[in-house]
Amino acid sequence: MKKTVRTMLRFMSTRLGFVLTLLSLYWLKTMWAYTVDFDLDIKGLYQVFLAIINPIPLGLLLIGLALYVKRTKLFYGLSIGIYLILFAWLVSNAIYYREFSDFVTVNTMLASSSVSAGLGEAALELFRPWDLVYIMDFPILIFLLYKKYIRLDERIFNTRASFAVTALSSMLFSANLFLAEIDRPELLTRGFSNYYVVRALGLPAFLGYSGNQTYSANKERSKASAEDLQPVEEYIASHHAKPNPEYYGIAKGRNVIYIHLESFQQFLIDYKLVSDGKEYEVTPFLNSLYHSNSTFAFPNVFNQVKAGKTSDAETMIETGLFGLNQGSFMVNYGGTNTQQAAPFILSQQGYQSSAVFHGNAGSFWNRNTTYKQWGYHYFFDSSYFTKQDETNSFQYGLNDKIMFKDSIKYLERMQQPFYAKFITVSNHYPYTTSLIGDEVGFPLADTKDETINGYFATANYLDAAVKSFFDYLKAAGLYDNSVIVLYGDHYGISNSRNPALAPLIDKNSETWSSYDNAMLQRIPYMVVVPGTDKGKIIPTYGGEIDMLPTLEHLLGIDSSKYLQVGQDLLSDEHQQIVAFRSSNYFVTPKYTSYSGRTYYTETGEEITLPDESTKAELDKIREAANTQLKMSDAIQTGDLLRFYTADGLGRVDASQFSYNHSMKALKKIEEERGEQSTSLYSKRGKQSSIDLFHSPTYKALHPEQFAPAPSSDNSSLDDANSSENSSSSNASP
Ligand code: GP9
Ligand code: MN
Numbered sequence: 001m002k003k004t005v006r007t008m009l010r011f012m013s014t015r016l017g018f019v020l021t022l023l024s025l026y027w028l029k030t031m032w033a034y035t036v037d038f039d040l041d042i043k044g045l046y047q048v049f050l051a052i053i054n055p056i057p058l059g060l061l062l063i064g065l066a067l068y069v070k071r072t073k074l075f076y077g078l079s080i081g082i083y084l085i086l087f088a089w090l091v092s093n094a095i096y097y098r099e100f101s102d103f104v105t106v107n108t109m110l111a112s113s114s115v116s117a118g119l120g121e122a123a124l125e126l127f128r129p130w131d132l133v134y135i136m137d138f139p140i141l142i143f144l145l146y147k148k149y150i151r152l153d154e155r156i157f158n159t160r161a162s163f164a165v166t167a168l169s170s171m172l173f174s175a176n177l178f179l180a181e182i183d184r185p186e187l188l189t190r191g192f193s194n195y196y197v198v199r200a201l202g203l204p205a206f207l208g209y210s211g212n213q214t215y216s217a218n219k220e221r222s223k224a225s226a227e228d229l230q231p232v233e234e235y236i237a238s239h240h241a242k243p244n245p246e247y248y249g250i251a252k253g254r255n256v257i258y259i260h261l262e263s264f265q266q267f268l269i270d271y272k273l274v275s276d277g278k279e280y281e282v283t284p285f286l287n288s289l290y291h292s293n294s295t296f297a298f299p300n301v302f303n304q305v306k307a308g309k310t311s312d313a314e315t316m317i318e319t320g321l322f323g324l325n326q327g328s329f330m331v332n333y334g335g336t337n338t339q340q341a342a343p344f345i346l347s348q349q350g351y352q353s354s355a356v357f358h359g360n361a362g363s364f365w366n367r368n369t370t371y372k373q374w375g376y377h378y379f380f381d382s383s384y385f386t387k388q389d390e391t392n393s394f395q396y397g398l399n400d401k402i403m404f405k406d407s408i409k410y411l412e413r414m415q416q417p418f419y420a421k422f423i424t425v426s427n428h429y430p431y432t433t434s435l436i437g438d439e440v441g442f443p444l445a446d447t448k449d450e451t452i453n454g455y456f457a458t459a460n461y462l463d464a465a466v467k468s469f470f471d472y473l474k475a476a477g478l479y480d481n482s483v484i485v486l487y488g489d490h491y492g493i494s495n496s497r498n499p500a501l502a503p504l505i506d507k508n509s510e511t512w513s514s515y516d517n518a519m520l521q522r523i524p525y526m527v528v529v530p531g532t533d534k535g536k537i538i539p540t541y542g543g544e545i546d547m548l549p550t551l552e553h554l555l556g557i558d559s560s561k562y563l564q565v566g567q568d569l570l571s572d573e574h575q576q577i578v579a580f581r582s583s584n585y586f587v588t589p590k591y592t593s594y595s596g597r598t599y600y601t602e603t604g605e606e607i608t609l610p611d612e613s614t615k616a617e618l619d620k621i622r623e624a625a626n627t628q629l630k631m632s633d634a635i636q637t638g639d640l641l642r643f644y645t646a647d648g649l650g651r652v653d654a655s656q657f658s659y660n661h662s663m664k665a666l667k668k669i670e671e672e673r674g675e676q677s678t679s680l681y682s683k684r685g686k687q688s689s690i691d692l693f694h695s696p697t698y699k700a701l702h703p704e705q706f707a708p709a710p711s712s713d714n715s716s717l718d719d720a721n722s723s724e725n726s727s728s729s730n731a732s733p
Pocket of ligand 1: 308309310311360364396397423425428
């Protein structure tokens with residue numbers, strides 16, 4: 001035993017040994033932070049492996065730099081110095097995370113106000129007794145050095161060997177990057193979430209990643225000036241579509257409730273899945289909304305997202321501007337740009353509160369930072385809901401029914417009128433083919449593609465969740481005084497899988513074309529205005545970019561003074577040119593251009609040799625679509641709204657929002673307002689409405705499907721549902 005200790009100490013008394021000692025200490029502390037402080041949502045052995053190895057490459061590279069130094073004291077000073085910097089970065093993140101559930105970005109460091117908000121006065125309160133673990137090694141190291149148990153190595157470390165250490169660590173880092181890409185393709189380019197980067201590459205790499213993000217954003221930003229506003233303002237003035245007087249203000253002053261239908265495509269509306277010769281309506285409730293005369297339903301609205309997916313949809317719907325051509329706007333600019341988003345606009349129109357409800361970690365898509373810039377008062381992320389485990393969640397968060405149910409205790413405390421958004425997530429790729437427990441029952445499709453097979457059952461689950469929520473709104477008395485907007489954020493089945501989907505939608509896989517891909521980019525957009533009978537199915541061609549002006553006009557808010565590039569879908573002046581986020585991709589009622597091919601929208605016939613007049617027409621449309629994108633990009637990447645004052649909106653003060661103790665904040669406002677409080681809870685005489693939410697299971701809704709088998713030699717409903725249904729027969733008689 002003594003001998004081992006001695007050998008160890010001897011090794012630590014060499015320069016390389018000392019570097020490796022510091023590296024091991026850094027590794028240990030990182031592992032501690034990963035398990036105790038950060039919630040990295042590590043799933044599966046592969047991710048565990050990545051998390052275990054990721055502190056090593058850059059840790060070795062950086063501490064190993066000291067090996068190049070010849071002078072003894074300088075070597076020790078430098079290696080310890082680098083170790084302390086790594087340590088400080090780790091611990092600042094650990095502490096910052098306790099308040100913000102996110103990591104320190106270069107942006108946060110540059111924006112002094114948010115740093116002080118994060119690490120200022122409250123910082124002391126954020127320390128925990130077990131933080132001692134982080135500094136436990138210091139006295140030991142000092143003792144060992146002071147008592148000369150670890151001796152300073154006077155021998156110069158060979159330069160070639162130093163180089164070998166640098167080369168080895170660089171190679172290890174490349175390997176780490178490669179393995180991370182396998183786990184999550186496009187990890188760095190799409191920037192899903194900061195914790196994805198940390199869990200795969202570690203904190204030093206995250207610093208570099210975030211520095212690069214800030215650098216690229218600032219490059220464009222610093223080139224822009226107030227003069228760049230002029231063409232943008234001119235464009236918006238000429239492009240603005242006047243409100244339709246018939247609908248203007250019909251939902252004025254009502255609560256606004258958005259329901260984000262994850263990965264939901266328009267083709268699901270009214271769709272019936274055939275299984276074992278029987279038809280199953282996938283989304284009976286959404287279909288009923290679609291056909292209701294209280295609903296303005298738009299079957300020709302297309303998604304316009306790119307790599308930012310959900311975050312792109314949110315950006316368009318909240319700000320009336322497009323996401324980026326590359327990466328996610330919310331991730332790259334959401335936390336820093338000046339923005340004029342719906343929650344902020346409405347807060348100046350008498351709206352008392354605003355909130356987002358979403359059963360995933362708040363840092364995903366940089367929501368927790370962006371939402372503050374958008375003026376959201378509250379953000380109820382997964383930390384506010386039932387703890388997730390494998391029985392109540394899939395890949396991206398808490399199951400929708402539970403999310404809705406868990407939201408009510410917060411929703412009912414919000415001052416009315418409110419602006420609230422519910423982001424569902426259960427209908428997300430890879431569309432589980434094993435819905436859990438009592439939700440089992442909706443048949444799976446029968447194609448070679450598992451992803452497609454599950455899509456209908458998860459969509460059916462989403463439909464039932466939305467119905468439960470509507471039923472609750474009615475029972476609680478919120479319904480009549482609200483406008484409820486539902487939209488699909490983007491495609492659920494990607495273009496590469498579409499040929500496999502073709503037979504299910506009466507198409508031919510063999511002749512599947514870019515035109516068909518384009519047509520499948522339709523997503524539902526339904527605005528439910530309870531009490532009106534003016535609702536109808538409106539065939540206008542439009543996109544997500546048009547949703548904000550449409551809503552503003554329904555609420556009686558003049559959208560013309562805001563820098564938004566979409567057009568009210570209810571306006572007679574809507575131009576019906578839908579720009580996809582890739583240049584030269586567009587749809588109009590007449591033409592469709594997609595993947596370099598052009599078609600007649602109505603028939604799908606390809607236009608290979610357009611005549612002069614068709615060509616001119618197409619050029620004009622292309623120009624219009626590209627200009628719309630260009631104007632939006634100029635605002636987004638140049639951060640032009642910081643120069644814009646003509647709307648008289650003022651600026652959001654993001655530092656006034658904290659999403660940590662929202663229930664307390666809600667109750668406090670209720671108390672302060674006393675009799676004047678307009679929350680549902682106050683209006684109900686301080687009686688909670690939680691009990692009014694019911695979410696019957698699939699089995700309860702369709703008992704006929706689970707009736708006991710007439711004979712014993714039946715087959716189960718399908719293999720994925722085997723254990724639940726092994727003793728029950730298919731519904732077909
Ligand atoms: C995650 C969810 C999914 O929180 O919104 O985002 P997506 O993968 O669809 O962009
Ligand atoms: Mn999405």
